[in-house]
Amino acid sequence: MFGWGEFGLVLLLALILLxxxxxxxxxxxxxxxxxxxxxxxxxxELEIMYGINPPDEDILKRVEEIREKSIIESAKKGVGLEEPKGINNQANNIVKNREVEG
Known part of the structure; x- marks a missing residue:
């Protein structure tokens, strides 16, 4: 196994060389x-376990934007940082639509 002595030696060599x-x-x-x-x-891991492709980056960004908007709206209303009830449904619909299309 890789111990502290070997780790120190690698660091020292890297410091000297680099x-x-x-x-x-x-x-x-x-x-x-x-x-x-x-x-x-x-x-x-997700692809192997579930046999599906994980969501694309653009879908994840859209879901994140929706959730950010909901947090900002709820903070403006003075309710706190809880998400409004409809936001999770919107985010889930985006992911479901992607699965149906793909």
């Missing part, structure tokens, strides 16, 4: 790569 300025950029790139890996892994 330099302190490039270490920050490399860490940022590795973080983004790991984030993309997690998203791809989750999409693959």
């Amino acid at each position: 330099g302190p300025d490039n270490m920050v950029d490399m860490a940022r790139k590795l973080g983004r790569l790991y984030g993309e890996y997690k998203v791809a892994k989750r999409r693959l």
